[in-house]
Amino acid sequence: MSELQPRAAPAPLPLAARSLPMVLRTEIEKLILRGELPTGERLNENFLAERFKVSRGPVREAFRALVEAGLLEFVPNRGVFVRQISLAEAIATYEVRAGVFAHAGRLAAARVQDGEIHRLRSFVEHMDECISRKDGAGYYALNLQLHDQILFATRNSRLITTYMGLIKELHRFRAKNIDRPEHLRVSNAEHAEMVEAIAARDELRAYEAHYRHVMNAKGRVLEVFGKRDA
Amino acid sequence: MSELQPRAAPAPLPLAARSLPMVLRTEIEKLILRGELPTGERLNENFLAERFKVSRGPVREAFRALVEAGLLEFVPNRGVFVRQISLAEAIATYEVRAGVFAHAGRLAAARVQDGEIHRLRSFVEHMDECISRKDGAGYYALNLQLHDQILFATRNSRLITTYMGLIKELHRFRAKNIDRPEHLRVSNAEHAEMVEAIAARDELRAYEAHYRHVMNAKGRVLEVFGKRDA
DNA sequence: GGCTTGTTTATTGTTGACAGTTTAGGGGCG
DNA sequence: CGCCCCTAAACTGTCAACAATAAACAAGCC
Structure with missing residues (x-):
């Protein structure tokens, strides 16, 4: 041929x-x-x-x-x-996302540069401020940037595209809980732990922190969409 | 619209x-x-x-x-x-694969059913036999089946499709080291650890075992393709 | 001789038309 | 009134022709 x-x-x-x-x-x-x-x-x-x-x-x-x-x-x-992604499929996809993002956290902890750590921490601080002044939209925007920054720190573009592909499939389930301040507090506490694990360059701690963050997000989505969909 | x-x-x-x-x-x-x-x-x-x-x-x-x-x-x-995947891209993809497969190991440890454990162990045994009789092709076939079985134990079809997608991209770098018996011994020892971690239902141990397995495979590929490609 | 330039050829990019299938609507019949 | 069948419209599936682009080649110029 x-x-x-x-x-x-x-x-x-x-x-x-x-x-x-x-x-x-x-x-x-x-x-x-x-x-x-x-x-x-x-x-x-x-x-x-x-x-x-x-x-x-x-x-x-x-x-x-x-x-x-x-x-x-x-x-x-x-x-x-x-595509009408069912709740069951969404859960499965969230699990994959958790694995990929946890891995991103691990690699970020191994490869993050000193200058980036400061950026990561400032994101968390600004997000706290957004929560205080009930700025859900601002929080959401910073949240995306924080995740991007972590992904970037992995220095692995293939990992980024894989993660982005998963995110796109989940678009229907994202940003639906902006109006739930109690969720934001919890979520940002997880961010803080993630960032500190990366800053400490503790790979396994970062892995677990990122893993739990996505798995908890999955749980929050389940709360919101729980009974409605299949 | x-x-x-x-x-x-x-x-x-x-x-x-x-x-x-x-x-x-x-x-x-x-x-x-x-x-x-x-x-x-x-x-x-x-x-x-x-x-x-x-x-x-x-x-x-x-x-x-x-x-x-x-x-x-x-x-x-x-x-x-x-697509002509460069060695650098292949390494990046191997890293993603490691994260996904390690996650599969973790989920498998959490969800594996009793009957499946026996199957997993028998795969490892048969692969040992293949090594003894220098049956590289047989080893390779069983290797694929073992990986499939682990993936199946996750009960997450999205995880499987993600993993399969990554594997396909790496086709050029796979199965090139069949003729290296010393690699097979090491590789199958890793398999044994993976399976035992799953059997013990120890999530983090399974995670680490699977992670190292793929990362070591990446290392072996690097040995073979190391200087040749960019 | 080597490089540039013009021409030919091969291949991709795009379109419109036609065939086959599904869907929607309208009688006719129980 | 409701169900089924039949017909018509809409849409997808496929194809072949035409336009545009890029590669290959040949001739001319420095």
């Missing part, structure tokens, strides 16, 4: 590989993550093609990528649907 | 959702994993379309899915290439 293309070279990889299907993939992903495409909704190829002023081909290609990413569900001869 | 399709129902999801692009996706994946499509090779749409007796459309859709899965690389206006 390879004899047909004996020529060489993989490619320079512009890293920002843009093309119509790729752009569509990103745009549709945004729509899903922002909740503009409700969970369970069927996506009409013609409609999206018209909206983006393209033909159906590129739209279908974008669909295939998002199915692989776990954001869409594919049903033969019926089309694709915004 | 959602008002255009107010109608209901996500779908039953046949789980074996077959369609031309999906079949192609699977077939091309097999070709890659079996090494019939060399790493770095450029995939010609016309050629594959002709080979599978279909048009280019479904082939392109299959490509997009495999790009998302990390098996193909996409370069605008040039096509897709079998």
